[in-house]
Amino acid sequence: MISSKEETFSESNSLSKAFRKFTISIILVTCVGFTITASVSIYNSLSEVYLEFLDTEIKTLSEALEQFIQSDLNQFKDHGSLPLVVNSVMHSEHDHSQLRDFLEGLKVQGQPVGISIFDINEKILVSTMSDADNFSIDKLAFNNIVDGNLEHRVEFKKIGDDAYTIYSIPIKYNGLPEGVLVGALPSAFDKFFNALERDEDIHTIVGSGQLIVHELGKPAANSFRRKVNLPIVSGFLEVAVSRSKIQLTIVRLVILIFVVMVLLSGVFLIYFRKLGNKLIVEPQKRLENSRKATREANLKLQKANDELLQFSYRTSHDLKAPLTTAKRLSSFAVKDIDAGNLEEAKNNLNKIHNQMIALEILVADILSLARADYDMESVEPVDFSAVLHEVMERLSGLIDESGCKISNEVNLPTPFIGEKARFSQILENLISNSIKYRDAMKDFCSIHVIIRGNSSKLSIVVEDNGVGIPDEYKDEVFKIFKRFHPDMSFGSGLGLSLVHRHVNFMNGEISFESTNEGTKFEISIPNESEREA
Amino acid sequence: MSIISVLIVDDNENDRYLLSRQLEETGLEIKSFEKTDGKSALEFFEDYDVNRKKYPEHYPPHIVFLDINMPLVNGYEFLQKFAELRTKVDIKACVVMMFTSSEREEDRKKALSFDFVSDYLIKGDFSSEQLREKIVSTSKEPAQ
Numbered sequence: 001m002i003s004s005k006e007e008t009f010s011e012s013n014s015l016s017k018a019f020r021k022f023t024i025s026i027i028l029v030t031c032v033g034f035t036i037t038a039s040v041s042i043y044n045s046l047s048e049v050y051l052e053f054l055d056t057e058i059k060t061l062s063e064a065l066e067q068f069i070q071s072d073l074n075q076f077k078d079h080g081s082l083p084l085v086v087n088s089v090m091h092s093e094h095d096h097s098q099l100r101d102f103l104e105g106l107k108v109q110g111q112p113v114g115i116s117i118f119d120i121n122e123k124i125l126v127s128t129m130s131d132a133d134n135f136s137i138d139k140l141a142f143n144n145i146v147d148g149n150l151e152h153r154v155e156f157k158k159i160g161d162d163a164y165t166i167y168s169i170p171i172k173y174n175g176l177p178e179g180v181l182v183g184a185l186p187s188a189f190d191k192f193f194n195a196l197e198r199d200e201d202i203h204t205i206v207g208s209g210q211l212i213v214h215e216l217g218k219p220a221a222n223s224f225r226r227k228v229n230l231p232i233v234s235g236f237l238e239v240a241v242s243r244s245k246i247q248l249t250i251v252r253l254v255i256l257i258f259v260v261m262v263l264l265s266g267v268f269l270i271y272f273r274k275l276g277n278k279l280i281v282e283p284q285k286r287l288e289n290s291r292k293a294t295r296e297a298n299l300k301l302q303k304a305n306d307e308l309l310q311f312s313y314r315t316s317h318d319l320k321a322p323l324t325t326a327k328r329l330s331s332f333a334v335k336d337i338d339a340g341n342l343e344e345a346k347n348n349l350n351k352i353h354n355q356m357i358a359l360e361i362l363v364a365d366i367l368s369l370a371r372a373d374y375d376m377e378s379v380e381p382v383d384f385s386a387v388l389h390e391v392m393e394r395l396s397g398l399i400d401e402s403g404c405k406i407s408n409e410v411n412l413p414t415p416f417i418g419e420k421a422r423f424s425q426i427l428e429n430l431i432s433n434s435i436k437y438r439d440a441m442k443d444f445c446s447i448h449v450i451i452r453g454n455s456s457k458l459s460i461v462v463e464d465n466g467v468g469i470p471d472e473y474k475d476e477v478f479k480i481f482k483r484f485h486p487d488m489s490f491g492s493g494l495g496l497s498l499v500h501r502h503v504n505f506m507n508g509e510i511s512f513e514s515t516n517e518g519t520k521f522e523i524s525i526p527n528e529s530e531r532e533a
Numbered sequence: 534m535s536i537i538s539v540l541i542v543d544d545n546e547n548d549r550y551l552l553s554r555q556l557e558e559t560g561l562e563i564k565s566f567e568k569t570d571g572k573s574a575l576e577f578f579e580d581y582d583v584n585r586k587k588y589p590e591h592y593p594p595h596i597v598f599l600d601i602n603m604p605l606v607n608g609y610e611f612l613q614k615f616a617e618l619r620t621k622v623d624i625k626a627c628v629v630m631m632f633t634s635s636e637r638e639e640d641r642k643k644a645l646s647f648d649f650v651s652d653y654l655i656k657g658d659f660s661s662e663q664l665r666e667k668i669v670s671t672s673k674e675p676a677q
Contacts, residue, residue, distance in 0.1 A: 313637070317602060321634045324657035325547045332554055351547050473605075 023276070027268055035261035315366055322355045322362075329355070365494040368425055372501040379528065381415035382423055384451045391428045395435065402435045404445035412453040417528040422502040426460065429495040430521050434464035437519075458525045465518040477512065499523075537672055538564040538591035542574040542611065543600040543632065548656060552598060552632060558661035561668060564591040571606030574599075575614050581622040593624045595672060598632040598654075601640060608633065612647050619649065628671055630654055 329348045336345035388408055392399065399406065431447060438445040442465055450461040469477060478500040499521075503510045508525035539556065543549050549567050556563050568574040574597070577584065584592045597615075601608035608631065619625055630652040631644045641653045651671050654664075 317634055321545070321548075321656065324634060325545070325551060328551045328657050329547065332551070351550070355547060 023272055024269065027265065027272060032265075035258050038257055038261070318362055319359070322359045326352045326355050362494075365498065369494055369498050369501060372422070372425075372498060372505060379417055379419055382418050382420050384410050384412060384416070384423065387420060387424050388427060388449065388451070391424060391431060394428060395432055398432060398435050402438055402445055404435050404438060404447055406431065406447045406449065408449040408451070410451045412451065412458075414453065414455055416453050416458045418458075418506065418525070422506065423460075426499050426502050426523065427462070429499050430460075430462040433495060434462060434466055434519070437464075437466040437468075439465065439467045439516075439518075453527075456527055458527065460523040460525075461520065463518065463520040468516045468519050469512070469514040474514065478510075536562045536564050536591065537596070537668060538566070538588075538594040539596045539598060540566040540568065540574065540577065540594040541598045541632070542568045542571060542603070542608075543598070544569050544603045545600070548600065548632075551656075555661045555664055559665035559668065561665060566591075566594060570603045571599075571608065571611035571614075574611060575606060575618070578615065578618050578622065578624055581624070593627050595627060596668065597627060597629045599629050601631065601633040601635055601644070609643065612644065612650065616647060616649070625649075630667065630671070632656065 329352050333345045333348040333352070336342070336348060388410065392406065427449070431449065434447045435445070445465065447462065447464045450459070450463075452459045478496050500510060503523055503525065506525045508523060510521065510523045512519060512521045514520070541549050541552055543552070546569075549569075553565060553567075556565060566577065568577055578593065581593070599608050599611060603611075606614070612629065615629070628649055628651040629647070631641075631650060632654050633640065634656045636655055644650050644653055652667055654667075
């Protein structure tokens with residue numbers, strides 16, 4: 001039965017392990033899957049929103065620019081025939097028809113403005129100016145504008161009675177900066193270039209203008225002051241810049257979400273593990289512990305049962321044997337009397353008498369042994385000096401006959417609580433053993449008894465200079481009916497078993513050392529409060 | 534019939550005495566040795582050469598009467614060691630008769646499982662006549 005239960009247990013144990021592995025895998029897969037899905041969907045939806053936003057922004061800005069140009073041009077209605085020169089940089093392969101239509105449609109006082117559109121290779125794509133072929137540009141400045149290294153803005157300038165507007169507008173194609181449109185509204189080119197040459201800001205800002213000024217080498221005039229910044233144009237650039245910023249923000253957001261999900265996964269894992277421990281592992285541990293306790297209890301019971309069997313067998317044998325012997329001896333005694341051999345009859349009767357004494361001792365010892373496992377009498381402070389005295393009285397015949405010298409030392413600062421009868425039997429058995437197994441080869445027989453105690457335990461030591469216990473029998477000292485020197489003594493063979501049982505009952509410990517110099521038994525018994533604990 | 538020599542191995546003095554009395558009553562001519570435990574009995578056989586000189590006519594004994602419950606070396610331990618000893622010294626003619634108060638069947642079987650154990654006597658359970666018959670039949674066997 002036990003083994004089949006163990007199999008079931010180990011099966012359920014491996015099942016629970018498999019279940020835990022499965023749960024952890026599911027949680028991990030779910031967390032990682034959720035993180036990836038969430039990240040992708042957030043990225044997609046944000047990208048869509050962002051692109052929509054960009055398109056709207058660009059559209060708004062374009063409209064605003066168109067309005068501005070129109071209104072700006074309207075300001076200069078009074079300037080008469082003002083050719084508008086627009087230098088634009090585009091990619092030749094792209095479709096510029098819309099832009100061209102827009103530029104060609106621009107008119108000042110009903111007259112078309114001069115417009116030139118260059119491609120990225122400085123080739124004129126379209127021009128409304130008759131002298132467009134002569135309009136050259138500074139390649140370095142041109143590239144700077146294309147690459148976005150120069151700041152683009154719109155300037156409004158007025159020199160004397162004449163006004164100029166210089167545009168530097170990034171051209172976008174499919175939402176990306178592609179080139180720069182540069183234009184000016186000069187009433188007279190000379191004045192315009194003079195103004196440009198005088199203005200340091202414009203030098204650094206407007207590339208193509210710089211080239212022309214430089215080429216013409218006109219002296220600078222110092223009367224140009226008015227400057228207007230137009231936020232709409234810079235808005236185009238901000239949108240472009242913000243796109244990359246938003247992309248970066250999205251990447252950061254995704255990383256953040258991933259980290260949060262990983263942390264959440266960790267928390268879930270810990271939680272599920274604790275839950276698993278509570279639901280599966282702990283009850284299993286408790287079950288295993290109780291099984292272990294049951295097994296141990298079974299083993300103890302088995303051992304006790306075996307001991308009992310052996311005990312009953314030996315007891316019945318040892319009780320029956322002297323009776324059988326006495327029966328036979330008495331029949332021989334009768335025969336001896338019939339034969340007139342009275343001396344032999346007397347011997348036999350004496351043998352019967354001794355047999356009866358031994359039997360009486362045996363029965364008394366068996367009773368003591370049987371009672372040793374139960375409470376014997378009331379528990380009270382034990383007067384060890386008195387107990388020792390009583391034991392000596394009982395053993396006085398044996399002591400006198402043996403000539404053994406028995407010394408003792410009792411030192412108990414605090415009274416020891418216990419059952420007096422147990423200590424009486426322990427001391428009597430140990431001391432009588434020491435007397436019975438004295439060494440006749442030694443000059444004298446000496447036995448020393450020490451009883452000491454403190455608040456936590458009691459210590460009893462009985463030391464003799466007897467024959468000692470042979471090494472090969474040291475494991476069997478406390479077994480019942482064991483006697484190692486049958487020639488030397490009498491006894492039931494139960495004495496040390498009884499001592500052992502009493503010590504066990506009081507949760508104490510007993511040990512011994514023995515050589516041919518003598519034997520020393522040491523007993524240690526915890527005080528009553530520790531015994532109960 | 535010549536003198537039969539026996540060894541009584543028993544820790545109980547009274548039992549040794551009773552067996553000796555019964556042996557006397559058989560009317561046979563018997564020389565008996567006594568040992569009080571299995572250990573000294575084994576030594577009695579181990580010191581074969583010494584004892585052969587010491588008791589030239591009666592050693593080794595024809596029959597060993599062996600108790601089971603004894604200190605130091607009990608009856609079974611004696612039987613095992615005795616079986617080993619039979620391969621070393623010339624004691625093959627020596628048979629063992631158990632002499633015990635144990636009536637347990639398992640004790641009987643265990644003892645009789647040794648081929649040199651010829652009988653299982655329960656103390657106080659046999660008469661001197663029965664003892665005589667057993668001894669006589671055992672003593673005849675080696676001659677056959």
